[in-house]
Amino acid sequence: xxxxxxxxxxxxxxxxxxxxxxxxxxxxxxxxxSSPALHCxxxxxxxxxxxxxxxxxxxxxxxxSDWAKLAGEIARKxxxxxxxxxxxxxxxxxxxxxxxxxxxxxxxxxxxxxRELGPARIAAALRALDKASxxxxxxxxxxxxxxxxxxxxxSLLVDERLNEHASRVLKRLSEWxxxxxxxxxxxxxxxxxxxxxxxxxxxxxxxxxxxxxxxPFDFVDxxxxxxxxxxxxxxxxxxxxxxxxxxxxxxxxRNFPERRFILSGRALMQPDHDLPPNLHLGFCRDLVANPDxxxxxxxxxxxxxxxxxxxxxxxxxxxxxxxxxx
Ligand SMILES: Cc1cc2nc3c(=O)[nH]c(=O)nc-3n(C[C@H](O)[C@H](O)[C@H](O)COP(=O)(O)O)c2cc1C
Ligand code: SF4
Numbered sequence: 001x002x003x004x005x006x007x008x009x010x011x012x013x014x015x016x017x018x019x020x021x022x023x024x025x026x027x028x029x030x031x032x033x034s035s036p037a038l039h040c041x042x043x044x045x046x047x048x049x050x051x052x053x054x055x056x057x058x059x060x061x062x063x064x065s066d067w068a069k070l071a072g073e074i075a076r077k078x079x080x081x082x083x084x085x086x087x088x089x090x091x092x093x094x095x096x097x098x099x100x101x102x103x104x105x106x107x108x109x110x111x112x113x114x115r116e117l118g119p120a121r122i123a124a125a126l127r128a129l130d131k132a133s134x135x136x137x138x139x140x141x142x143x144x145x146x147x148x149x150x151x152x153x154x155s156l157l158v159d160e161r162l163n164e165h166a167s168r169v170l171k172r173l174s175e176w177x178x179x180x181x182x183x184x185x186x187x188x189x190x191x192x193x194x195x196x197x198x199x200x201x202x203x204x205x206x207x208x209x210x211x212x213x214x215x216p217f218d219f220v221d222x223x224x225x226x227x228x229x230x231x232x233x234x235x236x237x238x239x240x241x242x243x244x245x246x247x248x249x250x251x252x253x254r255n256f257p258e259r260r261f262i263l264s265g266r267a268l269m270q271p272d273h274d275l276p277p278n279l280h281l282g283f284c285r286d287l288v289a290n291p292d293x294x295x296x297x298x299x300x301x302x303x304x305x306x307x308x309x310x311x312x313x314x315x316x317x318x319x320x321x322x323x324x325x326x
Contacts, residue, residue: 005272007294009033010221010264010282011044011084011147011190015057015309015316022059022066027073029317033287036078037294039280040143040186042221043070043083048132051087051125054094054152054227055310061085061132063139071140082143084190085132087125087153089113094227096311103229107200110156114163122157122165126172129154133180143186146173148212150192150234151226158191158212161204170215177217188219188262193248196230213256221262221282222249231311235285236265237303246270253279268297289321 009030016026034041047053047060061067061083071081088094114122133144148154158173160166177187191212194201213220224245225233236242245265253261253276263275264282272281285301286293293300304320306312 004277005275006039006280007037008082008221008262008280008282009038009041009079009287010223010262010284011042011145012284012288012317013045013054013058013310015055015314017057017059020060021064022070026059027066027070030070031073031077032291034074034077034079035294038079040080040082041074042143042145042188043074043081043141045086045147046083046132046136048085048087048125048128049135050128051132051153052089052092054086054088054092057315058086061135061139063135067136067139067141071136071142075140075142080143080186081141082145082186082188083136083141084145084147085129085136086147087128089117089153094310096313103197106151106226106228107162107195107197110151110162114156119165119168122163122169125153125157126169126176129176133176137180137183137185142184143188144180145188145190145221146176146217147190149190149221149223151195151228155192155226158189159208160211161200161208170211174216177215181216181218186219187217188221189215189217190221190223192226192233193222193224193245193252194233195226196224196233197226209252210256213252213259219260219262219280220252221264222252223264224248231308235308237305242266242269250275250279266301268300288317289319 016023030041045058047058074081148158156162157169180187236245242265249263260278262282263279267281289301290299306320307317309317
């Protein structure tokens with residue numbers, strides 16, 4: 001494998017949160033998976049001040065010392081501490097099923113939601129993102145990610161197919177990224193290649209992807225799917241879905257050789273000789289299953305689906321492979 005390819009632990013919502021506070025096992029989970037082999041651990045789905053979580057066990061960034069402890073432990077183990085900043089909206093409740101029965105209404109509801117929020121509340125969400133990132137930097141995080149994937153609020157706001165004022169949001173996000181780059185903080189934006197609604201995805205997708213790739217973020221972290229349309233695209237398991245995710249990510253990266261991208265979807269399951277040099281590697285389930293996966297690929301994710309705790313009615317992550325570990 002090419003040694004310059006950076007490796008990221010991409011966002012994972014662990015549920016290791018009680019009353020909005022990080023539990024000790026939250027810190028232990030990230031400490032155990034951070035190492036000099038991992039460029040950056042991006043702590044998943046952290047809510048911005050005044051924002052709304054994707055479930056009741058999603059943490060909100062704050063000045064509490066737990067956040068500095070978390071960033072400090074990741075750094076001490078040899079990885080760059082990263083954080084994914086996100087919000088949903090008042091009354092949001094994620095679908096528990098993999099293919100939401102209400103999927104066909106999701107796009108229409110998203111457009112309505114953005115219209116109802118209006119420019120003032122959208123501007124407030126962007127100010128909350130500023131505040132979140134300042135708190136995160138103060139706590140020691142050195143990679144900041146905007147979660148603009150999976151149908152959460154920022155993914156609706158950046159897409160002109162859903163938000164007629166998307167260009168204003170893109171301008172604000174560009175300024176946000178440049179402000180952090182200027183002081184040496186790495187930045188990324190996570191986006192979805194597709195929503196999973198085939199009618200919607202059939203129009204304007206290339207233009208949307210081009211807009212995302214030309215924003216001044218250091219990395220575009222490439223995911224796919226909207227949570228309330230088709231979760232199979234978010235966590236691909238079937239070989240055909242994995243293959244499509246990989247092929248589309250490679251094509252996207254090839255189209256924008258000056259931008260760096262992060263590939264996920266069992267990133268090491270296939271040889272990497274077909275990957276363009278601007279594509280870096282993101283890991284989630286293999287590293288969940290085996291914290292030492294980057295140095296020992298003999299054990300990884302067994303695709304059992306047990307970690308989808310929210311869809312399964314559980315309240316924190318678990319893995320069928322943990323019982324097998326020494
Ligand atoms: C249990 C679980 C929780 C996840 N939580 C998040 C999250 O909080 N934010 C996010 O962007 N992606 C989340 N994902 C998606 C992963 O970041 C990743 O993109 C996906 O699992 C595909 O990569 P993999 O094949 O290496 O697992 C989650 C995935 C799993 C399995
Ligand atoms: S629970 Fe199953 S699908 Fe999830 S990481 Fe573990 S082995 Fe993979």
